[in-house]
Structure formats: C-alpha cells, structure tokens
Amino acid sequence: xxxxxxxxxxxxxxxxxxxxxxxxxxxxxxxxxxxxxxxxxxxxxxxxxxxxxxxxxxxxxxxxxxxxxxxxxxxxxxxxxxxxxxxxxxxxxxxxxxxxxxxxxxxxxxxxxxxxxxxxxxxxxxxxxxxxxxxxxxxxxxxxxxxxxxxxxxxxxxxxxxxxxxxxxxxxxxxxxxxxxxxxxxxxxxxxxxxxxxxxxxxxxxxxxxxxxxxxxxxxxxxxxxx
Ligand SMILES: [Zn+2]
Numbered sequence: 711x712x713x714x715x716x717x718x719x720x721x722x723x724x725x726x727x728x729x730x731x732x733x734x735x736x737x738x739x740x741x742x743x744x745x746x747x748x749x750x751x752x753x754x755x756x757x758x759x760x761x762x763x764x765x766x767x768x769x770x771x772x773x774x775x776x777x778x779x780x781x782x783x784x785x786x787x788x789x790x791x792x793x794x795x796x797x798x799x800x801x802x803x804x805x806x807x808x809x810x811x812x813x814x815x816x817x818x819x820x821x822x823x824x825x826x827x828x829x830x831x832x833x834x835x836x837x838x839x840x841x842x843x844x845x846x847x848x849x850x851x852x853x854x855x856x857x858x859x860x861x862x863x864x865x866x867x868x869x870x871x872x873x874x875x876x877x878x879x880x881x882x883x884x885x886x887x888x889x890x891x892x893x894x895x896x897x898x899x900x901x902x903x904x905x906x907x908x909x910x911x912x913x914x915x916x917x918x919x920x921x922x923x924x925x926x927x928x929x930x931x932x933x934x935x936x937x
Contacts, residue, residue, distance in 0.1 A: 729755055733786070733796065733817050733825065738763045746792065753789045757798040757817075767805035768814045774803035777810050784818050785850070786825045793849070796825060819861055823854070832858045836894065837881075859894070859906050875904065875926075880911050880935040898934060911935060 726741040735741060735757060743756040759765075764773035779799035786794045802812050817825045824832075832855060835844045841859075845852050877898035893914035895905040905921075907914030919927065 730757075733757075733827075736816060739798075739816065751792045753792040753794045755786065755794065755796045757796055759798070759801055765801055765803045765813050767803055767808055768811050768820065769805065769808040772805065772807070774805045777802040777804040780812070784823055784825045785828055786817075787827050787831060822857070822861065824850075824858060829858045829861065833862050837896065856906075863904065863906055875899075876929055876931045878904075878930060878933045880915055880933065898932070 725744065729744060730736075730739075730741040733741070733755065738760040739757055740760065741755060742758040743754075745754045745756070746752070747754075765776060766772065767774045779801050782798055782800040784796045786796050788794055796817060798815070800812055800815070802810050804810050812820070814820060817827075819826065819829070822829065832844060832848060832850070835847065836855075836859065839847070841852060841855050844850075845855050848855075875897045879896045879898040881894045881896070893907045893911045895907070895915060895918050897904055905914065905918040907917055915933075
C-alpha cells in the first residue's frame with residue numbers, strides 16, 4: 711500500500727527521514743532540507759549536524775571540541791533522474807593530539823567527493839563497461855572515476871588481508887584521451903576491484919601477483935581474462 715500523509719508538515723519530515731535512511735545518515739546527523747531546481751534538473755540534500763555534540767577525532771576517535779565548519783558537497787545517486795548532491799557544513803575538530811581534522815561522515819569516505827552509494831554504482835558499472843563509457847554515462851571526469859577505482863582498490867587490499875581471493879577476473883579497458891590501456895584485476899566472486907594497472911594485462915597481473923604472499927598465491931583457483 712502506498713503511504714499517504716494528510717498533514718503536509720508530517721509529509722515533509724517523513725520525506726527527510728526517508729532520505730536520511732536511504733543515505734545512511736544517522737543521529738547526530740540529520741537531513742535539514744531538500745531543495746530542487748527543476749530547470750537544471752538538480753536536487754540538493756542538505757545535511758546538518760546537531761549542535762551540542764562532542765565530535766570524534768577521525769584519527770584516534772577521542773571526543774574533541776569543534777574548531778570550525780567548512781562547506782562540502784558529494785555527488786549522490788540521481789534522484790528521479792535529477793543530478794543529486796549532498797551538501798553539508800562539515801565540522802573540523804581540534805584534537806589535543808592530532809590537531810585540526812575534518813570529521814568522518816557516514817555516507818562517504820574521507821577525501822571523496824562522492825557518496826559511498828555513488829562509488830558502489832561506478833564500481834558496478836566498471837565491471838560491465840570501459841572507464842570512458844562509465845565516465846560519459848555518469849557524467850563524471852576520467853580522473854574522478856580513477857579516484858573511485860583507487861579507493862576501491864584500497865578497500866580490496868584491506869579486505870584481502872582478511873580473506874583470500876580464489877577467483878580472479880582480469881579486464882582491459884582503454885581510455886582514448888590518455889592513449890593508454892587500464893587493466894583491472896578483480897575478485898570474480900565478490901566483484902570488488904583488487905588492483906588497477908596502467909599497462910597490459912600480463913604486466914598488470916604479474917605486478918599484482920608480486921604483492922601477494924605465497925599462501926595467497928596458492929589460494930588462487932582460477933583466473934579469467936576476456937581476450
Ligand atoms: Zn586525535
């Protein structure tokens with residue numbers, strides 16, 4: 711059944727709560743406003759931080775006093791075909807040990823200009839299409855896609871330390887502007903990117919092998935490449 715709201719105030723607060731839920735925004739963060747520009751086909755999700763909370767230092771996690779707030783924005787998955795951005799005044803804390811640091815947010819990785827959901831979609835597409843195709847389709851620059859891939863690689867590396875990968879996929883994609891091929895080594899089962907190399911498949915693969923332990927090498931059961 712489609713939920714209905716008789717009271718417009720309730721409807722707006724429900725909408726904000728639903729968007730917060732979809733974004734993975736939890737207290738003390740909250741969606742404070744949603745603005746839409748129909749002409750530009752853009753939606754802006756304004757996220758704010760409730761005052762009166764001590765914020766954890768991103769380095770050591772110790773509660774630290776607020777220092778200042780700086781405007782930041784992240785590209786999110788399109789909402790009904792509208793280019794959607796999450797915007798916030800992101801607090802910086804003054805940690806007694808680590809100095810002034812920008813706090814972490816639950817919807818994006820540090821330094822990323824994209825939400826985690828958006829990055830996940832880009833990574834999904836990279837399993838199916840070339841970097842240039844993904845760049846065109848998502849209207850994001852090649853460098854930005856590259857950054858998303860590198861972060862995925864880092865995540866893959868972190869994960870790989872915990873669990874070994876048995877089935878490897880190797881794909882080569884080209885990017886015309888750069889006159890170079892990019893080879894992506896991925897965990898065929900999980901679909902996660904493990905390594906990105908800027909040369910041919912063979913070189914990239916041996917480069918990646920070189921970083922593995924003997925145990926991890928022995929754990930590999932299959933390597934698939936599209937020729
Ligand atoms: Zn600290």
